[in-house]
Amino acid sequence: MARPATYTFDNVSLAKDGKQIFGPLSLNLREKRIGIVGQNGSGKSTFARLLAGLIAPDSGQVHLNGANLFKDRKTALAHIGVIFQNPDQQIIFPTVIEEIAFGLQQQGLNKTDAHRRAQDVLARHGRADWADRNTHILSQGQRHYLCLMAVLAMQPSLIILDEPYAGLDIPTSMGLHHMLGKLDQSLVMITHDPAVLQEYDRVIWLENGSVKQDGPAAPVLADFSAEMQRLGALQC
């Protein structure tokens, strides 16, 4: 039987400008639905970049079943898709169809097949008419949704979503929530909205680049929400 995918943070730490911004952190990620919560600047996006192997820790390593994800980019690209908090960091092509097809070509499809698959993905999302749209004139929410479709098209086994609901209108958010719920892939979901994570297997609460609490969704979300309410009340 295939070994379950285990992503491991092994004593990972990261400093910027002489200041420790993350870790040291050691944990194993095996659950299919993992939520990440924490205040602004708590290290959630840094966690996502480290997990995807996009940045190197100063010490320690992030592994997938033993493969170092920063050094072994082939393994990282084959397994992990990331939807960044800011779609401007992700979109590079002038048209929607090219943007989606690019990832598929990187996975080995020829241009014709990649474009055909990209068109299928757009149709499945009810956005077939987006194919030739200029990515630069899409709204921020539309650009975010394009990034989602491009990552889903590549069918990674783990999808990391960094605040994917930010900027989406209510019907698009509801459609996305429904679609993510049905996905077979593992998800790591970064969000400020505890309601999104209620059914999740595990929630990790980050604070100052460290784990404040880690466990089943209900108790972690209850404590996190109470603390956010307490801090919010201090601002009033």
Ligand SMILES: Nc1ncnc2c1ncn2[C@@H]1O[C@H](COP(=O)(O)OP(=O)(O)OP(=O)(O)O)[C@@H](O)[C@H]1O
């Ligand atoms: N490249 C960098 N150089 C310097 N500091 C950085 C860098 N990247 C992140 N940081 C710092 O690390 C901390 C964590 O940042 P991060 O973006 O991971 O937070 P976050 O939890 O995703 O916040 P938000 O909820 O606002 O998205 C912040 O204090 C940030 O300023």
Ligand SMILES: [Mg+2]
């Ligand atoms: Mg962030």
